[in-house]
Amino acid sequence: MSVKRINLALQGGGAHGAFTWGVLDRLLEDERLDIAAISGASAGAMNGAALKAGMAAGGRNGAKENLDWFWGQVGAVADDRVVAWMDAVAPDTPTLAAAMANSPVAALMDMTSRLMSPYDQGPFYSNPLKPIVDKFKFEAVCGDTGPELFVGATNVRTGKVKIFTGDAITSEALMASACLPTLFQAVEIDGEAYWDGGYTGNPALFPLYAESLPADIMVININPLHRAEVPTDTQAIQNRINEISFNSSLLRELRAINFVKRLLHDGSMTNGTMKDVLVHIISDDLLMNDLNVATKSSPNPVVLARLKSAGRAAADAFLEQHFDDLGQRDTVNLVDMFDA
Helix, strand or coil, rough: CCCEEEEECCCCCCCHHHHHHHHHHCCCCCEEEEEEEEECCCCCHHHHHHHHHHHHHHHHHHHHHHHHHHHHHHCCCHHHHHHHHHHHHCCCHHHHHHHHHHHHHHHHHHHHHHHHHHHHHHHHHCCCCHEEEHHHHHHHCCCCCCCCCEEEECCCHHHHHHEEEEHHHHHHHHHHHCCCCCCCCCEEECEEEEHHHHHHHCCHHHHHCCCCCCEEEEEEECCCCCCCCCCCCCHHHHHHHHHHHHHHHHHHHHHHHHHHHHHHHCCCCCCCCCCCCCCECCCCCHHHHCCCHHHHHHCCCHHHHHHHHHHHHHHHHHHHHHHHHHHCCCCCCCCHHHHH
């Protein structure tokens, strides 16, 4: 059996990272794939760490089980029978997302984040991610078994991306990668303050350009690149601002890749001078267009289950259509992407 090595680039997007959970769950079932490296930000970093630690303990099945454990900590339901029942009695996704967005809880959270700083909580402040992240087995997350892992965060003072890898991937590094400044206090590491990695690299692709790594970069995109409707209410406007800002760093890197490809193609740059990476994207913009900032920030078991299922389906469709393209060609037309 021919095995193809790939790199994964995992976006952040709060609870919408359950879509990536589903993608990874499906990819891990395909023994024709070998995951060489993972670059992740925020929820993408959490998914990457859970996969790597689980793989070190129990191979592919261990990785699947550890991802299930992590999302169970977040709020997902593991029992398929319960999931099926909840899905059957719950409203369709757009209605459920709208109800969550218009709920008193969402309104209170939105108002609090706009009027209060996380620092206003004083000695009562605690990072809600810490009890979950502290349970990660960091000897496995930082170990040599499984894919290389790169975790992105944003240096608050310099505005630059910081990549944590190897022994530098600690509980603090993962919390820094997922630190939304309106909700959490900046995470201090070695005298520097960090915010969510999505602001400067969502996710960072450049760590995956190393010559020792394969050419294929599979981006799991959970922030929709395109929305047909122009947002008009305050929540929708804020949500689209968030999506655009969290996609901007990815689009910059993809534009740079496209530029290098053009130079290599027309002979302006000698082959081998720079790596000719192959880009692939797995996404479901139709589903993500039905969701909003409330479904991103408030994990709902039904939404998490639907996101996981959609991720599995998207990965399955990609493998069905494009497995033979891996190692051979891009499956994303970067020219069309940036000419539009």
